[in-house]
Amino acid sequence: MSEMYNRAAPQDTVDNGQHADHGTSYARIKPEGVDTTHGAILYLENITVSFDGFKAINNLNLDISVGELRCIIGPNGAGKTTMMDVITGKTRPTAGTAFFGQSIDLTKMTEYEIAHAGIGRKFQRPTVFEQHSVFENLEMAMKMDKRVKTTLFARLNSEQIGKIEEILKLIRLNGQENRVAGLLSHGQKQWLEIGMLLMQEPQLLLLDEPVAGMSDAETVRTAELLNELRGKHSIMVVEHDMGFVEEIAQGGKVTVLHEGSVLAEGTMQQVQSDDRVIEVYLGR
Known part of the structure; x- marks a missing residue:
């Protein structure tokens, strides 16, 4: 299994939410063991x-609220990565x-421990198991007991099949579950x-x-996907495509x-009109 994916995250308590567009249940996460009483999941x-x-x-000073979708922009070399x-x-x-919630000090944890605590990272280049089907990729990534005996005989x-079907629908790959992942388009691999x-x-x-390397249509669908995830997960998006950022910022920060360092912060309209941002990044 690639180290990019969290092998196991802590059990969460959830309340049931209704997926607005597809009518399927999609749980709103309440982190267990992560104190977010101050409203920030990342500080x-x-x-x-x-x-x-x-x-x-x-x-650098930055905080992300629980359920927030935050866009991070800036020129190359700004420190985003x-x-x-x-x-x-x-x-x-x-x-x-650097704190995850109020009590988890990220600076004292390993990469694995941080992934285990509930932070997932997707790099720019998609990494999927290309010789396996879409369904198998999701199955291998599922949060479950990964001990050898359990994996061999499980x-x-x-409920697990339902979860995979739910994610397939969410990522626009329902009907593609038996397709070998290596045959997917670049955008589909990202999803x-x-x-x-x-x-x-x-x-x-x-x-x-x-959305790097995606077609226009794939970019639009990715914006729709992230907007559907808004509020159900806290999300940080680093992106250069300003049109895409406008689609997902939606009045947020x-x-x-x-x-x-943080040069400016505010709505997309506010940062686009900031003279400092125009000078160092957006251009006139």
Whole structure:
């Protein structure tokens, strides 16, 4: 199993929500063991990351609310990837604190422990098991006992099959479940990988340029998918496609990074009209 996917996340308590567009049940996650009474699921304070004296992240402060979809934009070299590396434990900050909820200190955890706690990350290039079917990819990513004996002799129960069918519909791959993943289009592979993350029931999703290389139609459908996930998961999207960001921002906060710090933050309209953002990123 690729290390990109969470092998096991903590059991969550859920209340049932109704999927607005498809009429299927889709649970709203209430993280168990993650104290979010202050309203933030992710809290970064004074994060600095130095590489041989170069500050890739410079005194960065950022918080993401429970159920929020936050877009992160900025020029190349702004520190977006390094920030996600800090959140997932791939990079240790030189200074500062990073909390998941109120009590989980990410700076003291390994990558596996952070994934286990409920943070899922999707990189720009899709990584799926190309020799296996779409259904098998989702099955292998499912949150379950992965011990060898259980894996060898397990048979999916009706609830597990229902979960896979639900995700298939959500990611627009229902009817494609028996197709070999290697034959999917680039966009479909991206959706499948998002589906594999969702099978782990993460509380926070980090998506790095999810529409890079997609056709216009695939980009539109991806925007629809993320808008459907809004409120059911907390989501951070790093993206360069401004049209896509406008589609998913929907009046929520957009954060602009520059030289490792927050340059501006506000609605898409507010950051687009900010002279500092125009100068360093958007252009006139």
